[in-house]
Amino acid sequence: MLPPDYIAQFVHENYIDPARKRGDKAVTVLPREVYKALDCACSLGLIHGVLGSMKFRNTYGLTLARTEGPEEGLPTKYTFKLHLTKSASASKN
Numbered sequence: 001m002l003p004p005d006y007i008a009q010f011v012h013e014n015y016i017d018p019a020r021k022r023g024d025k026a027v028t029v030l031p032r033e034v035y036k037a038l039d040c041a042c043s044l045g046l047i048h049g050v051l052g053s054m055k056f057r058n059t060y061g062l063t064l065a066r067t068e069g070p071e072e073g074l075p076t077k078y079t080f081k082l083h084l085t086k087s088a089s090a091s092k093n
Contacts, residue, residue: 007050
């Protein structure tokens with residue numbers, strides 16, 4: 001598995017999926033927190049690249065609601081709106 005795919009899967013399994021299971025409408029991901037959780041195995045820039053990508057949002061049914069951080073530089077927080085997916089709606093039935 002390529003590093004971007006690994007990061008995306010990690011974020012999905014540890015942030016997105018648990019938030020959906022709780023019934024949350026949104027989830028906030030902090031890139032530095034992901035970086036530390038991955039034992040600094042991937043660059044912070046790569047994590048930002050994954051979180052900001054359309055591929056990540058489309059794959060996991062997300063809308064980027066907002067980013068927070070300095071005007072100049074990379075965001076320190078990404079907040080995503082969670083959309084109900086087929087697997088999530090199936091688990092409710």
